[in-house]
Amino acid sequence: MQNALSGSLPVIPLADVIAFAWFMASWAGYTLFADRIWGTRRPAAQVIHDYRVRWMERLLQRDNRMADVVIVTAHMRAGILFSSISILLLAGVMAILGNLGKARELASELSFAVVASREMWEIKVIVLLLIFVYAFFKYVWCIRQFNFSLVFIGAAPMPDDVTERDRKNFPQSGAKLVERGIITFNRGLRAYYFGLAMLAWFIGPVYLAAAAIWVVAVLFRRDFRSQTLQALVENEGA
Secondary structure (H helix, E strand, C coil): CHHHHHHHCCCCCHHHHHHHHHHHHHHHHHHHHHHCCCCCCCCHHHHHHHHHHHHHHHHCCCCCCHHHHHHHHHHHHHHHHHHHHHHHHHHHHHHHHHCHHHHHHHHHCCCCCCCCCHHHHHHHHHHHHHHHHHHHHHHHHHHHHHHHHHHHHHCCCCHHHCCHHHHHHHHHHHHHHHHHHHHHHHHHHHHHHHHHHHHHHHCCHHHHHHHHHHHHHHHHHHHHCCHHHHHHHHCCCC
16 A cells, blocks of 8 residues: 555656755745845845834824825735735636646747656646745735734824833834835745746756746845945935
């Protein structure tokens, strides 16, 4: 019985195992580096945190907080948009799973593609499906966090009622609350980047490994070396 069970399991080529391990290590490693251990070079998400602190400090000086509500609502709309797109992507991936024969036939016509078994194609499609499921949950969670931020802003004391404790604690707490929503949103966005890289796996494992490197390079450039980041740093102390 054990032989029968083991015989029914798909045989995964070593090259695919190594490429997928490299892909996941690249994703997890970059997320850890960008969100936690960025060292002396701060990413754009961390630099913008200082702007959020200044935003919350000025919020305490205003009677009308509608502008602040609009800012958080704009963040929520982005999360809602991408969560909706995630559902459409999931539907598309499910359609591929239902028409796997045609997809394999199309890929096999590429001269540089590596021929893979139907079982390997199923594994690849399921992994792609799980990536967009992960993205969907991240976007839904970021929407809820921005909801919390709106409540936090609504509970802010009016300028005449602000105490020294409020001036000290409120800006940092408010900025941190919005930042958690942004970090969650960014992780969902990274899932899109790496989900696109996953498409290279249908061509071959080497292409998957190369696509993972390319995505990390693109993300690093945008998070740590972009002109947008340079403009933020130049005006940080203004």
